């Protein structure tokens with residue numbers, strides 16, 4: 525690409541075109557796309573990002589923002605010779621304000637590095653999920669990442685006090701300046717959050733931190749059916765300070781035990797398992813947790829259960845839930861993350877299970893997810909002997925079946941992973957035609973030449 529010569533403001537180590545780099549940085553966690561990136565750029569400051577955008581506009585080059593590449597929707601994949609802009613070299617944590625409890629992070633700060641840094645200040649960054657060790661704050665903002673503590677702390681959006689962005693027009697914008705109150709028209713910060721790199725680049729993020737949580741209690745329960753899950757949820761919600769309520773099916777448990785080398789924590793098997801985390805602020809909180817547990821046993825909603833006796837044991841319970849994606853990855857599963865309102869989860873799952881059993885009686889369907897906020901992850905394992913190509917073709921049909929059920933429940937085809945490429949053909953199952961037209965109009969304003977991650981979302 526001859527126009528790369530015009531990027532004289534970047535040093536040699538900030539431009540890569542070797543085939544290994546193109547393959548590595550040209551993709552995210554998905555594995556079904558043919559990757560064709562032209563070059564990878566590594567800006568070190570916002571002004572360089574703005575110059576890259578101006579260069580791309582002049583030369584009609586499409587750009588793809590790239591964070592930690594843990595995305596699960598193909599949104600960071602380069603399929604058409606795009607230039608990828610990696611934030612790996614913009615990874616500084618700076619400007620801590622101890623009064624506001626805010627901190628400015630460059631977009632490439634790893635999520636876990638921010639969490640650890642917050643702990644060092646006796647503070648807390650509560651957005652948490654299994655990809656924390658690789659995903660970046662810029663990517664978390666661009667996907668509005670959720671995770672395991674959403675029922676207590678909300679999504680990434682709740683923790684963004686300000687953003688510095690470079691739009692697709694090449695302008696640098698400082699959005700909201702960390703103000704708590706700011707009633708001056710449309711909040712452009714919130715348009716950037718969850719925009720999957722289609723409006724511009726996030727270069728700096730002002731994060732709101734909070735005080736550390738009180739002592740926590742983690743429980744691991746075996747339950748007989750979906751209705752019991754909802755009953756247990758209602759009881760925990762009413763009587764305890766619940767922070768996380770995660771579900772995995774017996775099949776998920778089987779693969780974690782088999783491929784992850786983790787022991788089953790309970791003697792008795794259930795059809796589903798729950799990992800529940802609650803806060804212990806007052807002495808009666810512990811009693812309430814026990815009472816709810818006993819009620820669940822008496823009513824037959826809980827088959828078996830245990831409460832973590834140490835931090836190590838709590839970590840083991842969490843590993844069972846968090847290692848599922850990794851333990852299934854060898855089967856190159858078809859994965860989706862969908863949501864319905866929490867109370868609809870049992871009816872929705874039963875409905876969908878029936879549809880899939882009728883169409884694919886021999887396929888293994890693994891359910892797990894953030895059931896406390898209605899977000900379910902479904903993984904269908906590639907049957908032995910089926911080629912990747914055949915499986916991908918068949919999964920297109922599964923998409924149609926799955927999203928038709930999601931639409932029936934007025935749910936979302938993407939709860940937290942984003943639309944990217946994988947869910948793009950089905951956006952209209954969750955968003956109306958008018959909404960999609962408005963979104964396209966917004967993109968034109970931010971990105972007049974359609975150079976920002978074109979072909980993603982819609």
Ligand SMILES: Cc1cc2nc3c(=O)[nH]c(=O)nc-3n(C[C@H](O)[C@H](O)[C@H](O)COP(=O)(O)OP(=O)(O)OC[C@H]3O[C@@H](n4cnc5c(N)ncnc54)[C@H](O)[C@@H]3O)c2cc1C
Nearest residue numbers: 591592593594595599653660662663666669670720721726
């Ligand atoms: C094992 C595993 C578990 C996961 N669990 C969860 C979970 O519980 N909850 C959840 O929400 N997600 C989860 N994810 C998905 C993923 O980790 C999140 O979507 C994460 O926020 C992506 O961040 P990233 O830095 O890796 O972004 P990438 O994958 O690099 O990019 C994702 C999107 O953000 C854009 N982008 C990246 N950086 C920028 C930037 N600086 N400016 C503008 N756009 C940018 C990209 O163009 C792309 O559209 C999981 C992934 C894995 C592999």
